[in-house]
Amino acid sequence: MRVMVMTLHKLTAGDGYLYLVRQVAAADSTERGRSTLADYYSAKGESPGRWMGRGLAALSDTGRCEVSLQAREELWTVEEGSGVSEAQMRALYGVGLHPNAERIQTYVTGRNMGSQRAASRLGREFAVRDGKPEFARRLAVAFRDHNAEIGAHWNASITPEDRAQIRTRVAVELFGEEYGRPPADDRELSGFIARNTRAKTTAVAGYDLTFSPVKSVSALWAIAPLSVAEQIEAAHDAAVADVLEWLQDQAAFTRTGAGGVAQVDTEGLIAAAFTHRDSRAGDPDLHTHVAISNKVSYVDANGVRRWLALDGQPLHRVTVAASELYNTRLEAHLIASLGVRFVEQSRGRGKRAVREIAGMSSELMSRWSSRRAAIKARTAELAKQFQADHGREPTNVEIISLAQQATLESREAKHEPRSLAEQRHVWRTQAVEVLGHHGVSQMLADTLAAPLTTRETVTIDEEWIASRAGELIATVAETRSTWQRHHVRAEALRMARSHDVAHDVALVDTLTETALGHTFSIPHARVADAELGEPVALRRRDGASVYRRHGVEAYTSRETLTAERRLLDAVHRSDGRVASATDVELALADSAARGRILNPGQAALVSEMATAGRRVALALAPAGTGKTTAMAALAHAWRSSGGHVIGLAPTADAAIVLGEDLGAVTDTLDKYVWSADPAKSATSRVPDWFTQVGPDTLIVVDEAGKAATAGLDAMITDALRKGASVRLVGDDGQLSSISAGGILRDIAEATDALTLSEVVRFKSPAEAAAGLALHDADPAGIGFYIDHHRIHVGTDETAADMAYQAWRADLAAGGDSILLAPTNDIINELNARARADRLAADPDAATAPSVVLADQLHASVGDTIRTRKNNRRITIGRNDFVRNGYRYTITEVLPEGGVKARHLRSGRIVTLPAKYIAEHVTLGYAQPPSTPRRD
Template structure:
């Protein structure tokens, strides 16, 4: 990029990356506004999958046509996957990113049909018309076109001051549902969505969005980023007066609503006026577990005893994967039930709630179900929700993945009904976008129970390696490399390799699972899963116990490394 002084500078790609969603929303908003003003075309939202933001489509266009005219992409991807597999076999390594681009280009050429003879636009449109009629029929195409293009051009109205103020509040309301802290890019993307939905004209779009962003950040948000106390000389300032060390758009914000929610949760964690299970009942539950073949480790026994007898309204247990969290929670539930109480499980996702129900054998549901029911009091409540009372213990699994506002609503309701809450999670687990620092705040203020001895592995070295990997220590990779546990490849090659390994394990009577950050390509996996015969469940192998202990933090809030900074304009 060439500056005004004639000198060339490199673009800050970090900012480009952060702005990509807002840039995409700007393109979509400008395109929709232009089409609406010129042709009267309107757009509607179409859901593409659970948990994904809806996409915008032209209102009236049949989705079946998208499927009809999307065959080329599938052909190219299938051929590219074949070429990548051949490359791996020939070279003994997966193709690099540049090589994958070349393979994709080759796949594009190899799957392309021979170019037809030159044709006019009228001839091409006639071909498209024939293809559309094959899907919708002749009358169906006419009806579709009349629905999509039969409207008058839209004449946008100028937004009012009241609309700008109300919309800025709505923007922050949407953003804080998705995340506990945000930057200007997040607010700008949502402002563009709101402006698009309101039909703001192309002429006013930039001015309206800038105003919405300013209102949302200056009047509805609290800035977390501290100002630099050092004054730079003029030689170190840009033309706009900003320091050259200041990166635009990098300030972080939150809201008083988020901070108040965090304060309420920590305050509930400091209360010790809840239900207490008698010591002999806890001991009896542990003996019952032993009689059923489950011997609790000292760490598990201390965790169960603490969570059953502490009287805490809200208590936190930090337990990494494989440390026996499920066994401890099952025993805690047995002790609570034996004393005359009831146990309920909640989790951030439906999959986690189902897994929790299978593990604890108690009613389990999602946090979203609870908050939705609270927001819709006119709708029937779930039976488990209506039964929450002074004898109830609610176990919230994967608490670090829950968004702050939902967690606050749930705890407020449960404690308000006289119940007690136990938060279970892993402080090193990658949090969801909406998750805040509530677990760290609770641990800093009142302490937390910890399980750190791994029981999942037969090999003690592997158990230690898993803990080191969890802590982000690079040397932990040595164990996995030495034992051929790490395989490198592009997404397509790895997807095929994982499915082949899963199919082989399933055929050999072994349990196998695969995990990835998104759903990814499933066109090859689904037929294989459907064809696989069901197998009878079997018991897991015996496991070693490796180095776990229970630890309670007694640090003061000021000693905690994640203590949040003071916010301008807010009293501590």
């Protein structure tokens, strides 16, 4: 996982610019309160917004009227670095006019110089439909009537609770008029409100790029001497400017011609930047919002300037690379000005390390994260209560109101907006509370006196660059079969930071170019631009054809291409061992005798895979189509013919279940690849089943779509060399490998792979059809579950609460229930809640000895835990070992910090050592959706 410190969001036209005024420029306040941004900045003491970008220069040459040079400079010119007014934002981001449209139009009208609109126009204005939705109109009337009933002014403020009740009542009434019935559930009512309150236009006015440094930077900035704080802020501003400059070269394009066929250069970007000091929680949080306008200028072949829309695709494409550039340039500027040192700090299991300033207190940074967590938790509680009270989830506006309420309720002491000096005093006081006066002084002294580097200086020569480029591509290729320039550049920037050469901009370029060179990367399906022979007028500044999209060239590696070629060659070989038709008939009869009658599709699949003689064959089997039954029959037929079967799966957990289905020895695909590599297997004995692979062997690979291409290639190459046959079973529509994969679909197309299409998991034909529809991305599938009230809505926290309550109810009723959540953070919250409820029901358990797990949660006797890493040295019985995904119940906490636990599937007791528990064990009540239930 990566840490994103630059994020991107679209800004919609019409009133979409109000987000910048209310949420960004007004410090997350939804109350306007003041008429201008200048008033706000004066009251708050924030620095005013400032204009940035090369595109500003073109603004002085817009309009069709003839005016004096002085007037044009005064009215049409927007200087870089000048302040941003609300009127300018309304003109540019709301309507799509010149930022100074109001002043220009006043000037033109007063002198009868023609169309005032034309004088301030930047191409087409944004399409904003007039008129509000019927729901909004009725709400306005209902709010006015409410005030009349209580004797208040018609436009008096209404409490958020009353507004929510009115909004619900009006929505229910309007829904009934449209559909002739009340909403069926909270999902239907929430969806109706969302549809009727969405923005009036889908036109994009711009893009909000938010730059936030890592926590240690904001923390140091908050309490360092003012002169140091100013240098930190200057480094942040410089890093933001560096990124914007880079984006103007790499992402500032527009499109012309029929269907936007030509992608052409622009004169640069126009952006309004707002820098702010704190978070909603009041904690130090130096961050800058850069609102990039969707209006860009382009000079055509005739020298005519045209105002068109920014091509958003390149901007989205390079977001990660831009974020890494900000990280890198910020480090470089801070090291150059302050001499601080950055070190990598782990963020926990499964997360990429983040680089923080060395010497900054983790306790202090946690203190300044706790209020945000408290506000988030309180907002979640308010959202759950809101849905219970109103029978629907809160709208975006209502969520903001709830967050503000949570902020007020969780404040340690009420405070009004503060100046920078007041904020710094509060932050210094808070730091002293955590570390003490001496601790704060010592931390600052240690941090600011740190040497520039503690590493041995490396010699950057051609050999070093080639070595690092190879490492770079190896890292990218671990998760991608193909890559583009921005993927490589992002990794090159990370590498520059990790080797303490963040300051060397040229080195990043060199690493990127070397890694994309023919030694490490091969262009993938690309034709050289020179072959098209366009004239200069049809080429961009970099020499590329305007008919080729910038930055989309794909690359791959020789290793990947070779592996794919070997795999595709292997699937066409038909010199493999076969079973007879009689063997197949016996297998089908045996399956039927055990109550598992195969349908025609399953029987055909077994026959084809057993008798066709293919060395490598693929069967596509969506979930629920009976692949388990079919593979068990295939294994039976193969063994009847005198052969033996080995099963492989992408995970150790799935492998043991596959073994139960096949009645065969099974293991992971990675274990086979490890055993086949002499360099690795020489250090340890390979498993017995590996030494038995030969011409009589059938290797069944389950969930092959989750396997890495390199792993499949290594396994199949070794298996074919030994004369074995391979059967891949998977689904090209399921989650793919976390490593570089994607070969399954190519094999399916090359061999016209057999596909199981009859769902046998469900007795209900409608349920089966809905499952297949979901697999094929058919909206009818989701419609089935909606119609049967299987889908519920709510904020993330509300949805998690509903799932948890339903899970608890199932368990209380004696049922078997699975609790799934999409992120590790939500999983941890659900696990903590489940344990807390267990302890509340058993007061004696609350005082029992406990251990701290890898998720930083505690566990004691009676808790359910999950192991998250295979460990073959920790055995479970004679034939099993601790596997990723296994669940257990703790039976004893050992004095040295280990535990004894009962494996839920087998019932066997296993001892888990303290070190393994601290690194690879979590609570096991909730789990991610991709984890199979194997216990």
